[in-house]
Amino acid sequence: MQSNSRQSARQSGAEAGWRVGVLYSRTGVTAATGSEHFYGTVLAIEEINAAGGVDGRLLDPVAYDARSDPDEYHRLASRMLQDDDVTVIFGCSTSSSRKAVLPVIERYNALLWYCSIYEGFEYSPNVIYTGAVPNQNSMQLAAYLLRNHGQRFFLVGADYIYPRESNRIMRDMVEQHGGEIVDEVYLPSDAEPDALDEVVRQINAAQPDVVFSTLIGRGARKFYQLYRERGIDPARIPIASLTMTEGETHMIGPELCGSHIVSASYLNTLNLDGNKRFLKSWRARFGDQPASMWSEMAYNQVHLFALALARTKNLDTAKLVESIHEVEFDSPEGVLRIDPENNHAILTPRIAVCRPDGAFDIVWEGRSPIKPDPYLISYGLAEFWLDGEQA
Template identity: 60%
Template sequence: MTAMQRTTENAARETPLSESSTEPWRVGILFSRAGITSVTESEHFFGTVLAIEEINARGGVLGRPLVPVALDPKGDLAEYRRMAHQMLSREDVNVIFGCSTSSSRKAVLPEIERKNGLLWYCSLYEGFEYSPNIIYTGAVPNQNSLQLAAYLLKNCGKRIYLIGSDYIYPRESNRIMRDIVEQHGGEIVDEIYLPFNVSSAEIELAVREINKAQPEALFSTVIGSPSREFYRVLHDLRIDQKPLPVASLTLGETELKLIGPQFCKGHIVSATYFSSLPSEENQRFVASYRQRFGKDATVSAWGQAAYGQVCLFAKALERAASMDTQKLVEAVLEERYDAPEGAISVEPENHHLWLQPKIGVACEDGNFDVVWQAKEAVKPDPYLTTYEFSEFWLE
């Protein structure tokens, strides 16, 4: 059994949390380490664990350790809902770090709101949501899609093809991308969706349809294991053709490694974090992550976002001195944290983070070359009230 597993096993045996000065702070962790999103959600899990262990090594929060209650829903939406209920009703947990897909977030939201818990959600997502019981710490479309569309139209061409997995996030992200591209003189050539259990033959058929359409760029919101096969098939079926740049909001360093960097060279990602960032805080984080999970461990936005939100939570908890949802929310609105990706803070209007968008191009060594980044953090606009390019246009 690993040290991480022992931490999780021991957490379940701790006595219930009280607001006394001697009891530990109990927190929930709800990420899938099996299923279609196991790679990215495992990184969420690792980033969360690393932050908790570092905080506890420094003496915890107000002298009290964070004790995790970790459950694995294995990608099953009914299990997300059931386990969220279990944590909030029987495990004396009020704060949950969890969920990756929009489907899983929406599955647990009724439980979170009914029990007045607080969900910390670190995945980028399609926006158009607000709950007083969620702190949204991932990017929304005005912090990634706008910048990606600008980059594609300026550097790749105006004929763009959309492909995604068949669920909420890809369909909404593609709707937004279509609106942005068409409003700025581009053309969406076609739009197709793949089921979660898509076969190799179906992926090959989709790639052949894309090749026939001859787009100048491809925006992919295919997620999980199908996305890895998609990149390889696309490479193989275009081996004698001009490379087709694939743009994504979700491709990270770990998936580059699993796919094979040679299959992804030149593809484009819009994100708020890449492990190649030169800042002192990021170099410290990368070193700490690899010391904890192995010298060959890849570090990506998925683990970093989870790590950063726990650190931000700890600052809010120290200020609030309470796990009460309202007190924690009031406290976090006053906080700022210098995360590996840059300074982050919560926008009071909508509980989303101010984040600094970046554009990375995949390299054959498995890293990303950061070719552009915003001059400062961008205010989150989850309802995308403007498609204005002026402040984002890439020079």
């Protein structure tokens, strides 16, 4: 645990700016997602600093590339906290990287802002979780698929905690409501094309009603390409995902992604004033590169942090967390708040279908934001059946 004197020294030092850490992977298997997290973070920091910073001081980022390696995440987080006068880190794109840095975050009583969706079943007083948990995306996706696509599901995922837990939850929900899992397959995070091709052949042989994919990174993108190359029609057997968004559809080839499905709290086709402002800033800074939930969630959490910091005027972790529970941000996906019961974001679930141009049409959205339930205490789909509600 970091001593009070050490934390006070850090607060009084570097008066020219508020030192913060930025720790994402811009190389390696999760480079696409990590880079989008990085760009969203950069945009928010630049906006805040252009407006004068917080309490007259600019945000002063220290950024490292963790190269998609959990050990590197741990090493660099330790370096930030021990050597770089950092007590707040925006970082990590996967559960494996978050798990790698959590011990050092807690040891030094620092604050991690984690903006990826994840499998839930975690709480730390030293983490603010701004991505969706299963009761804000998986449950709604299961209900939508069972109602609109059929009972037979094929599950494929990368072999680490997030895909395995997400698939366990999906299996339970599908079987609980009369569906069937025809197969469940796991591959390395950076799976070789031959292994991915074999899974596509298995899907072709099984002829499920839908494929639920928790593959990530380069392997996921190659999987979508092989799917069409092997003649599977997404209009008949779509791939449903929690992670495949606008940035990666353009990397895959938009024409290959039509009819595939995603469950997410943010799509860049949202017709909200906050999203129009965000996209205007995004395009001015990054041009034609599409914004997605990865960049948007990273952007949101920096603005939430700045609002909380404006109240505390110091980086004391406990005071910041208390303040975070009292602020809200008019984000691109709607008003964003953090639940004081568990430090997770209150989010509106949405389901969208990909168009041949790589953008998404929202086909369903929740009536209102849903409180996060990371431990699935209210397990089951009864309250999430879609009742014919359309966007």
